[in-house]
Amino acid sequence: MALDVGKFIKAPEYDIKIITHRDVFQASACEEDRFGDECQEMSALIVLDAAEMKRMGIQDRANVRLTSNWGSVVVRARASPREEQKGMGFMVNSPWVNTLVSDETTDGIPAFKDIEAKITISKNGITGIQELLLL
Amino acid sequence: MEMTEPITWTCTGCALLCEDIQVHIKDNKVEKVEHACLKGKARVYGCKHTAISTVDQAEVDINSAISQAAEILEKAKNPLLYGWSNSTSEAQVAGIELAQTLGACIDSTSSFCQGITINEIMNGSIPSCTLEEVREKADVVIYWGADPMSSHPRHLSKYSYFPRGELRQRGYEEDRTAICIDVTQSRTAKICKAMFFSIPPGGDAEFMRALMDGLAGRVPKLSYDFDVKRILELAAVLKKAEFGVIFAGLGLVYSIKEEFDLILEFMSTLNRFSNFSLIPMAGHFNMRGFNHNLHEKTGFIHRVRFTKNGPVSGVEYSVVEQLKHGADAVLVVGSDPLASLPLSIARRLKDIPLILVDPCANLTTRVADVTIPCGASGIEVGGTAVRLDGKKMDISPIVQGDGLSDEMVVRRIMEEVS
Ligand code: SF4
Numbered sequence: 001m002a003l004d005v006g007k008f009i010k011a012p013e014y015d016i017k018i019i020t021h022r023d024v025f026q027a028s029a030c031e032e033d034r035f036g037d038e039c040q041e042m043s044a045l046i047v048l049d050a051a052e053m054k055r056m057g058i059q060d061r062a063n064v065r066l067t068s069n070w071g072s073v074v075v076r077a078r079a080s081p082r083e084e085q086k087g088m089g090f091m092v093n094s095p096w097v098n099t100l101v102s103d104e105t106t107d108g109i110p111a112f113k114d115i116e117a118k119i120t121i122s123k124n125g126i127t128g129i130q131e132l133l134l135l
Numbered sequence: 136m137e138m139t140e141p142i143t144w145t146c147t148g149c150a151l152l153c154e155d156i157q158v159h160i161k162d163n164k165v166e167k168v169e170h171a172c173l174k175g176k177a178r179v180y181g182c183k184h185t186a187i188s189t190v191d192q193a194e195v196d197i198n199s200a201i202s203q204a205a206e207i208l209e210k211a212k213n214p215l216l217y218g219w220s221n222s223t224s225e226a227q228v229a230g231i232e233l234a235q236t237l238g239a240c241i242d243s244t245s246s247f248c249q250g251i252t253i254n255e256i257m258n259g260s261i262p263s264c265t266l267e268e269v270r271e272k273a274d275v276v277i278y279w280g281a282d283p284m285s286s287h288p289r290h291l292s293k294y295s296y297f298p299r300g301e302l303r304q305r306g307y308e309e310d311r312t313a314i315c316i317d318v319t320q321s322r323t324a325k326i327c328k329a330m331f332f333s334i335p336p337g338g339d340a341e342f343m344r345a346l347m348d349g350l351a352g353r354v355p356k357l358s359y360d361f362d363v364k365r366i367l368e369l370a371a372v373l374k375k376a377e378f379g380v381i382f383a384g385l386g387l388v389y390s391i392k393e394e395f396d397l398i399l400e401f402m403s404t405l406n407r408f409s410n411f412s413l414i415p416m417a418g419h420f421n422m423r424g425f426n427h428n429l430h431e432k433t434g435f436i437h438r439v440r441f442t443k444n445g446p447v448s449g450v451e452y453s454v455v456e457q458l459k460h461g462a463d464a465v466l467v468v469g470s471d472p473l474a475s476l477p478l479s480i481a482r483r484l485k486d487i488p489l490i491l492v493d494p495c496a497n498l499t500t501r502v503a504d505v506t507i508p509c510g511a512s513g514i515e516v517g518g519t520a521v522r523l524d525g526k527k528m529d530i531s532p533i534v535q536g537d538g539l540s541d542e543m544v545v546r547r548i549m550e551e552v553s
Contacts, residue, residue, distance in 0.1 A: 019318060019336055021386075022286040022418075028177035033184065034474065034497050070479040082320055085335060090319060094474070095498060101477030108438065108453030109247045110477045113389045114336065132478070133501055 011121040014056050016089045018046070018066070018100065018115040023092045030094070035129055043094030044075040044126045046119075049084035053077065058121055065122035068115060071099035073127040077119075089119065095132050139166060145530045146171055147221075147420040147513030148178035150523035151266075151287045151294075152530070163534050172288035179514065179533070182495035186508040189500075200507045201544065204466065204490040205551035207505065208237055211464035211488070215457045218470030218492075219243040220419035223518030223530065226542035227421070227428045230468060233549045235432075240440045240462065242454040243425040244470060245417070250437045251395055252383055252415040253426045256525070257436065260399050264380065264412040266294040266524045271301040275376035277314045280339065280386020281416045284322035287523075291326065295382065302378070312372060316342065317386055332369065335359050339390035340397055346370055347404045379411040388415075417523040420513065424521035455480055464488040466548075468541055469512070471497040492544050509544050510536035518542070 026042035033039060046066065048058070058064060060079045065072060066089075073096050080090070091097040093112070100117050101110050141157035148171070157169040158179060168179050188200040195203075208214050216234045219227050220243050234241035245253065255261045269276070276295045283290035291297055296313045303310040315327040316334060324331040334342050338359055345355035345363075349370030355363050373379060383398070391397055398413070405411045417423050426436035433439050435448035450456060454472075458465070458480050464487055473481045474497060484502060491503040494511040510516040515536030520528050539547070 017336060021282065021319075021321070024172065024174050024285050024288050028173045031174070031177040032180065032182060034182075034471070034495075035184065070477065084319060085333070088318070088336065095478070098474070098476065098481070099478045101479065103455075103459060103477055103479035105455055106450075107392060108450045108455045109251075109389065109392055110455060110480065111389070112247075112477075113386060129498070133473070133498065 012057070013118040013120045015087065016066075016117050016119045017087055018089045018091055018097060018117055020091055020093050020097050020112045020115075026092045026094070040126070040129060043092060044073070044096045045078060045091065046075050047078050047080045047084075047090040049086060049088070050079040052084070052086055053079050056119065058119075063122045063124065063126060065120050065124065066100055066117045067120075068100040068102070068117040070102055073099045073132070074122045074124045075126060095129065096127065099132060141167075141169065142533065144533050145513065145528055146175040146178060147520070147530060148172070148175035149287050150417040150420050150422060151290055152420060152520060152522045152528045153289055153293060154528065158533050160533060165534065174288060181511060181514060184496035186491070186493050186496050186500055186506050188508060189503070189506040191504060197507060197539070200505050201547045202551060204505045204507060205548045207464050207488045207490060208239075208466060208548065209552045213462055214239040214464045214466065215454065215462035216241045216466045216468070217243070217454045217472065218468040219425045220245065220422035221469035221512060222421060222541050223512050223516060224421060224424045224428055224520060225518040226468065226512070226540065226545060227425050228432075229542045229545040229549070231429055231432050233545055233552075234439070235441045236549055236553050238441050238443070240452045240457050241429070242438050242452065242457070243422065244419060244475070245422050245426055246437050246453045247455060248385065248422065249383075249388060249415040249417045250426060251392060252388055252398075252413070253417070253423055254436050255395070255399065256413070256415065257426065257430060261402055262406065262412045263414055263524065265526055266414070266522070268378070269380050269414070270294045270298050272303070272378040273300070273380050274303065274310060275312045275314070275372060275379040277316065277379070277381045278323050278327070279316045279381055279383055280388065280390060281382045281384025282317065282321035282323045283382065283416065284326065286384075286416060286418060290382075291323070295380070296326070314369065314372070332365065334361070337390055339387050340394055342366075343391070343397055343401050346373070347401060350374060350404055350408055373405060373411070374408045376409045376411065379405070379409055381411060381413045382416055383413055384416045414524050421520040423523060423525060424519070427521050427525070458483050462487060464490075466490045466492070467499060468492045468545065471499050473498040473502065492541050507544050508538055509541040510538050512541065516540040516542075
């Protein structure tokens, strides 16, 4: 039987700075049903520069694991339709990205728009809302 | 189908509080909504999962839930009352009174949002204006770290860019210049076309200093790659403005919060040459109302603790610090901290007695020790609210709810504790 070497090779990790933002479509879907599939689909999502994704070997719509010192979640990666600044990822405000935000503040304002994290391809499914509650 | 006569409604979907929404009601149900954006419509139609009265996650009658909430708060040595930005001013005032009765800390979402900006506007350090003035007079608008097309979808069409105004009869085509300064080409940035200035994350302070150099006729210096000629061109546009407005978003606020005085310096430099105001892009419909109401009572806009010697304010009384190491019981009204705060901080809500008052089942209801349902503000409950520019607005209910308002819930808790 041929040995699946790929199984033992860890997918490479890349540093990324995540910036949160708002989106009217996601906000409306989550206002209607925070536990619904649409809310999850629009929230558990990171948008990256297409060329950066290529460099990192991440395909459009692939699942990726995002890990910071504060938590780890699996979300879907999407290529931005325009060129973005390098090393950055965009996530809409939601419990998924909030899993990664530091609890350290000097002024009572968490770093929602300055999240240092690692990104790597993941074979796992997207972290569900129920799982987030258990984290 | 025969259509009912519409009623004019003020939308509580965001702090723009659009007062021109037409709602058709039939049999106490919303039949049709006109003029509202998608977010406003979602607000009118409400949530799919409404909250139910629970104690320890088991359904109880509302009176038992209220009694249990009162008992928890009475027993606590350091209770925190948090949320409030999705409540009417009347409910906020009741909350402030409850905090005073309990000797509790009280804070709102403005603590990690636009509170810092609103504070400077309220104390007169930053000039501001109303949205009506923007519509009638503004010729230069800057969306800085703000994307109203995503956060306040009718902002540009109702006030800041597209409409004709008293002094702007040629509207956006000739009379208004829209500028966007942001880290990505947002929906708003796309509208601003060539007046979109893409800066690196955290690059706002430097950009602001460079603009001040440009205004003063000095050559701007930046540590990151940016075409200095564009900054000089922008400075020239700002100098020529007759009525300029900066809409400050969280992108800007978070980026320069550690040197916030820079905004004050920037505004006064700008106003040596021109006439600029600043409006904070508050999100939730009555975030600013909480700041006004608390200020009226205590002289502080948020992060307050009621002590024997009177109210005190400081970062140690902020929701974030209180959840990290302070509060031993929490009452949340109209917010979903488990969804909106960093999980590293919100996680502690699972370890301390938690009471939630909300119309909807949300993430926080799943871990709350007590849940008390209430009518949705602006849908089933009327009152007043403060728009993002500080204007007080009346909001009226459109349907008759069968439950208590959040104000009534808070007042019932107060009756039981005092
Ligand atoms: S812009 Fe805000 S207030 Fe106006 S309709 Fe949309 S959600 Fe409602």
